[in-house]
Amino acid sequence: EVLIEARGLTRRYGPTVAVETLDLTLRKGEILGLLGPNGAGKSTTMKMLTGNLAPSDGETRIKGVSLREEPKAAKRHLGYLPEQPPVYPELTVDEYLRYCAGLHGVAKADRDAAVDSAKRDCGLGDVGHRLVGNLSKGYQQRVGIAQAIIHRPPVVILDEPTVGLDPIQIREIRKLIKDLGANHSVILSSHILPEIQAVCSRVMIIARGRVVYNESIDATRGSG
């Protein structure tokens, strides 16, 4: 089953071509890694895939729904953690996630259960009453992933989720993302090859806005 089908995605910023005629397909069960150096076009691609940035050219369908023609319906199938997510340091984890559940259209009666379930999936069971601003960077990233799955979307898109974390936090977040793969299809960006190898089932290498490599990763290498 194809969940995301993007064709010819192109984005220009003035004379800069950030992403050029990029094709991307995400199938159910995949953890797809976008690998490339800073400035390669990963964030721009993810913003277009999530409907947060209009492409200069090209088309994206999420579960067959056009992101341009029916953005609300298409976005319902997606969860997204931007590289620089908005922070709400003065909210508790529970308050923040309940707020995000509302934004994502989770019915009021279902929000507490959605919050509990997302916290369980992200290892946040004990910190619901803590202020987001008082958590470590690693736990703040868990909260960021929790908001991305709060409405149980089939597709979760995570932009550089381990940047700025220490090695132990990195290991924990990678494991969390691998575990997410059991219930979600995932797109993850990184500039670190071992990270992609440890977590992903397929890698697309992006250089100067173009796909230069697109292959599956041998599952036996994904255990580190």
Ligand code: ADP
């Ligand atoms: P990556 O996520 O791989 O680091 P980006 O998608 O952030 O790459 O950037 C791709 C290219 O587009 C870079 O050359 C970057 O400088 C440029 N770019 C990104 N966002 C903007 C913007 N808002 N205005 C102008 N140029 C931008």
Ligand code: ADP
């Ligand atoms: P702006 O910031 O200029 O208002 P938006 O990012 O809100 O632009 O998007 C403008 C339009 O482009 C919206 O109708 C949106 O749904 C559509 N759009 C955004 N991203 C994509 C995409 N990846 N594929 C197709 N249409 C898109």
